[in-house]
Amino acid sequence: MPRCCCKDKAKSIIVKGAAWINQANYGTTEKKILGSYNNIDDLYVKLKQEKVFLFPVKNFARFDFVSKMTCCLVALALGDANIAYQKDCKQNIGIIGTNSQGAVEANREYFKDYVVNGRKSSRANLFIYTLATSPLAEAAIHFKLHGPLFYESSFDISFSRLLQDAKGILRGSDMQNILVVENDQEKSACFVLSVDESVKGVSCG
Amino acid sequence: MRPVIVDYDMVTAFGRGVNLCWENLLSGQTAIKRLSRFNTQNFQSQSAAAIEGLKVDTDESLVMQMLKPLLENRVITQDSFLVLATTTGEIEILERALLNNQGDYKKSNPNYLLDKVKDLIGVKSAVTISAACSSANTALGFAGSLISSGRQDCVLVVACDSISEFVFSGFSSLMALDKTGARPFDENRAGLSIGEAAGFILLMSAERAKKEKRNSLSELIGWGLSNDANHMTGPIRDGGGLALAIEAAVMRAEIQKERIGSICAHGTGTLYNDSMEMKAFKSVFENSLPTYSIKGATGHTMGAAGLIEAIIAIESLKEKVVPPTVGLRDVDDEAKGWVSNKTQKFDKDIVLSVNAGFGGINAAVLLQG
Structure with a gap:
């Protein structure tokens, strides 16, 4: 019979790294990176030059804005947590996210384009971003994260609630790390939660 | 609990x-x-x-x-x-x-x-x-x-x-x-x-x-979530992502796979999804299991699909029979011995229900009668 290594409520969970991006600046908490940028495409180029992105993101130019920001955010957060990633090696890391609007703006862009074009055909490349999980999925694809992925929201959801849920997922699985993302257009943040007790970090209870 | x-x-x-x-x-x-x-x-x-x-x-x-x-x-x-x-x-x-x-x-x-x-x-x-x-x-x-x-x-x-x-x-x-x-x-x-x-x-x-003296209609004994980390709209061809979700559900349930009696597949009817699923099932299970999809009957109900299918899986547990896969005429070679357009009986007390979505998102649940 398989033995479950999960369901361990005693697992100690720490914040191993974190990153944030607002409309003009970005930063990380452990490595104390602080920088500014003009637009999201500039930020991507800058992070590539600084080797925060270890290899280019495929089709980055085609991503919607939130997906671009989410990828930059995750690159910063993984770097802050000293978690390396490779093109051909998947890692058992989960990613859950929230924001205030879901995919409403992406939905509007897709359907408006369809209506403007006479309601005869629509653009698949816009349709794929009409899911609230699409930006998280773009990040999972690039950074090869094969753990749980979902979006969670309510009008009164707090980031601490999301952290609690992420901790619950970590404790109930054999994963070592999970990313918790808030990806609003104006500001975004990503925390890397880890069960690795040997890693120096801030306890989140 | x-x-x-x-x-x-x-x-x-x-x-x-x-x-x-x-x-x-x-x-x-x-x-x-x-x-x-x-x-x-x-x-x-x-x-x-x-x-x-x-x-x-x-x-x-x-x-x-x-x-x-x-x-x-x-x-x-x-x-x-x-x-x-x-x-x-x-x-x-x-x-x-x-x-x-x-x-x-x-x-x-x-x-x-x-x-x-x-x-x-x-x-x-x-x-x-x-x-x-x-x-x-x-x-x-x-x-x-x-x-x-x-x-x-x-x-x-x-x-x-x-x-x-x-x-x-x-x-x-x-x-x-x-x-x-x-x-x-x-x-x-x-x-x-x-x-x-x-x-x-x-x-x-x-x-x-x-x-509260509520009857237990079924027990949710296991669940597993995973991501393909591969493509936005197409599943990874070898079914590795879905297999991970199923394995995670089995681990959580702490059961032997042999206790699982049937599979309610995602079964959308797309070329790549159905092929991917069969590869996943075959990589997880040594022997074939009665497997079915309800989407040729109910359509793909998207965000509701997993819930509808979990309920149908519980019904199948009660009668120890899986429904025919509606719409199926000529069984794909990969699905032969697993999927049928006729009802199939089983005699175990646990069933598996799975979904796979855009962004490579996989989810599996195990239900016990």
């Missing part, structure tokens, strides 16, 4: 009620037919599995019209935690805003729908879970985690999605629709058929269910 299921109900294109859907599935009927809700002439398909009687020109959204009869007057205590699974929710609000300049498109944010469902049933705490077409199974896993960790002892999972021009045009643009109706696991399958549905599953800790 063990999560047990104490109540459920649903509405599909077959109509209101679990029995109606179950009986239609057993007799090989399909609810997929020509769609008249909006003009489909420019799309790849003109068919879908739509619920009759829903009104499109009212203030009440399609999903709320589905949910109200299911949830009104239900015995659901105020301290229950609501988990709403949906992909597009009340998307017609956005459609109307852009087509008729009527209303605010931002009200299509699923959080507004969440508040309406909260008010309808009178609970105080709730979240929306969205995970593409794996939303409902993910929500069930999430609910299982909340109960097993002791954070909640009563969770209501509600799932819903409707057929809209928004979604129909999108799947058509992806060339994902079968003109003739979905044929899951058929060698000539050519895509999916869209459907709509709503339903709920009420879960409690075994302790609370006992205290």
